[in-house]
Amino acid sequence: MNRTKLLLAAFAGIVIIISAWLLAQGVTNFRKESPKLNVTGMAEKQITSDLIVWNITLKAKGDNRASAYSQYKRVAAIMRKYLKAHGITDPALSTSSVDINQETRQVYNRDSHQYDSYDDGFSVTQTFTVRSNDVPLVERVYQNIAELYNEGIDFSSNAPLYYYTKLNDLKMEMLNKASENAYERAQTIAKGSHSAIGAMLSSAMGVFQIVGLNSEEEYSWGGTFNTSSKEKVASITVRTTYEVEN
Structure with a gap:
């Protein structure tokens, strides 16, 4: 009976030690993880219907x-x-x-x-x-x-x-500008906190929409595509995540 109790106690001790080691490793890795910065870049362009x-x-x-x-x-x-x-x-x-x-x-x-x-x-x-x-x-x-x-x-x-019939070309051009804008914003934020921007972790296109120039149309999360105005303004957003280097 005493031998059984000793074995159980030893087993429980080993489990506690392993659990503590795993927890310590998790905390260490968590502390080592680089901070992230989420920014939204935007681009606009006036276009004339063709x-x-x-x-x-x-x-x-x-x-x-x-x-x-x-x-x-x-x-x-x-x-x-x-x-x-x-x-x-x-x-x-x-x-x-x-x-x-x-x-x-x-x-x-x-x-x-x-x-x-x-x-x-x-x-x-x-x-x-x-x-x-x-x-x-x-x-x-x-x-x-x-x-x-x-x-x-x-x-x-x-x-x-x-x-406007050249939407694909327009979208590619504006995605490039919106991505540049996102990077510039990230650099500004990082500089203000005495840090530096590291690698880009992810990037996704947001809303692409077209509204009338100088109109009071409301922007929509689903995208607005104006057909009543000859002169229009196209806009696009890009959501990007960067690593931050201290």
């Missing part, structure tokens, strides 16, 4: 399908002629499918105190889309399109959408 997209919706009406479509063809011919005369050629123009729908009108019935529906002929609609890299040209046509109302045609003109 692609404009403009949608025009044509509408025509008739008592029946045939007359509505005949009227539509007249309207479409006038629109095509106008756009071509002002420099918008066929390669820059595409169209949606033609939609023909039966129209109804609502008339209030005083006897039943409700609205009754009546057939009101047919309507034909189609969207013309102008897509061009000649942004100034399309802007001029857009600004003067109201002249066509004098021709007695029915259409609606949406505000143009503006895009």
Whole structure:
């Protein structure tokens, strides 16, 4: 019995010694670990849109399908002629499918105190889309399109959408600048604390977004991509971690 107790006591002592050694090693390694510095670098650049997209919706009406479509063809011919005369050629123009729908009108019935529906002929609609890299040209046509109302045609003109087509090149350029900015910030922080920047441990791209120039658009963590302004500001962030050398 005494021999068993002695063996158990010896085993427990060995376990305590090993545990203490492992703990001491962990504390030593923890103390030896280099401090880290997390910084966020940022870059901005003003860009001018190089692609404009403009949608025009044509509408025509008739008592029946045939007359509505005949009227539509007249309207479409006038629109095509106008756009071509002002420099918008066929390669820059595409169209949606033609939609023909039966129209109804609502008339209030005083006897039943409700609205009754009546057939009101047919309507034909189609969207013309102008897509061009000649942004100034399309802007001029857009600004003067109201002249066509004098021709007695029915259409609606949406505000143009503006895009920048070299986003991949832009993103690479700005990532480089944002990384340089992150390193400069890290150096400034380290210098203020009498330390030096060591090796980069990790780096990840943050938010890339585009907002209108001088606009009040709010920046979003998910990224904002403005299409309403020709002049824009692109921005990108980079989150980087460096070792700090004392």
